[in-house]
Amino acid sequence: MSNTSTTPLINPSDRIFVAGHRGMAGSAICRALQRGGYDHILTATRQELDLEDAVAVRTWFEANRPEVVVLAAAKVGGIYANDTYPADFLLQNLKIQNNVIESAWRSGTRRLLFLGSSCIYPRNCPQPIKEEVLLTGPLEPTNEWYAIAKITGIKLCAALRKQYGFDAISLMPTNLYGPGDNYHPTHSHVMAALIRRFHEAREAGAPSVTCWGSGTPLREFLHADDLGEACVHALEHYSPDPSEPVQHLNVGTGVDLTIRELAERVARTVGYTGEILWDSSQPDGTPKKQLDVCRFAAYGWRARISLSEGLASTYQAFKAAHGPLERQARPSAPAR
Template structure:
């Protein structure tokens, strides 16, 4: 991997298309780009552009000619959603990725950043997880459909780079939280689900809250504004050699905690003082998932928002939106 380039790989005058700009990750990336002075940010709502429609996506790219693309659009969800809608998670994500990445390449986009997920790695791989552990073992069954789609996106970027010299790079975030998260009672990720559950329990003066599993799995959490800053940093600085075997980069804090510790922290932030119960009949995913972020750190980037500070901010934002 090359070190930080002395010449930025993107410029303030570039037209930058952020696909999925209304989502949690996409909106954070837009905020980070604006803070850094990038003024020509292209966006399209789902009503304006269906990313699953290959013909529409190609026409949009032909008309708008973005010079830089950030692909943050995806169908996402927690364990329940992945288990309930496996075909949706695989088909929709494959369509979105293939359409955007291929159209960007064919219409002359200079640089593309594809956002994946830490769930791409094998369930039982060594910890912390290095980029080279990709495809070294079986995936976690509770999110394999989403993971397979994201692996396909990584490999499509790599294949286009090798065969056609297309400057497509990939960033694999750990578990995200923050403004714009999905707080659906069944289809949300663990952090958002806990915030909503403890908030509703506090308001109802409930004696207890029941969480899934044993509380023992270890997870790492990154505030989405940290992710936004990481994306801009990588777009500006990460130059990858053509045949480098591991072209994607992990992004996270490098620090994890148990789900039980997370539940205790969320309860304190929310102000819920009741008992926390655990339903051990429910699935809880892989036992530990902590990313090795050494390669990104070597490029000069590290997360800046501690978990408790980020949770305080997130809960304030939640109470302003979900009353």
């Protein structure tokens, strides 16, 4: 049986290493840990520790020996980036995962949390998506390289738990947005891409904005701060038995909407009143990707930030962080 004890499985005195602390997910996890009273947070910038360098990672773990590790570091991007750089997405993510997970296990880390992605699931699996459908069908071709890397991470954690008793757990978040998102013109995910596109269009007085695809795919969105709280909750309360067939938990809101509806909501939030056009010659990605979040709910966690609240605060954070943006040639906003 999974651990359902009310006694937390991590302690405020634990040294907790958050790999990828500068990213949207990692920074949110650090904030949630601090709110929870976990003050011994270890971090390392890319300049201080190259997670793709196996020797450097092993040396860092031997020197610092964290009791708890959260692996939020990854090479990420939307459809355009995934489809353009498949080898990079597969190789770099495999290196990061293998180096951190193996070094944590070998150095005596007591507990590790690996962050995956909802793209691990088959393209046309039943909806809402239950954890059990992993590896039951073909992946979405436009992001299969990233998905394969993440599936490997889940299985490595499960294998180490089964063979060596290493307390490694995995969470699969849905599409994230919030403070610290990547607003790169070609490498961003759909929410960030839409925010940037509509902001620039409003600033320029553009009569229309063209978005990728048909606008019909359905997507679910989770605010990064909800993910941060989910990670702390899982670290405190989730520890599956090695014999359980499912060794990961979905993290999401359980509610989705079409990309067309999302674009309209982003436009209203930004204050853009022009026409929204759709380029159906561009890929849509997976038709629907809504997570079943019942298993995590049984552990006492649910998302709390509504899309309206989260979108408004995210746009304010975007304006504060970026100010006027250079308008660069790029594809229209892709859906992931």
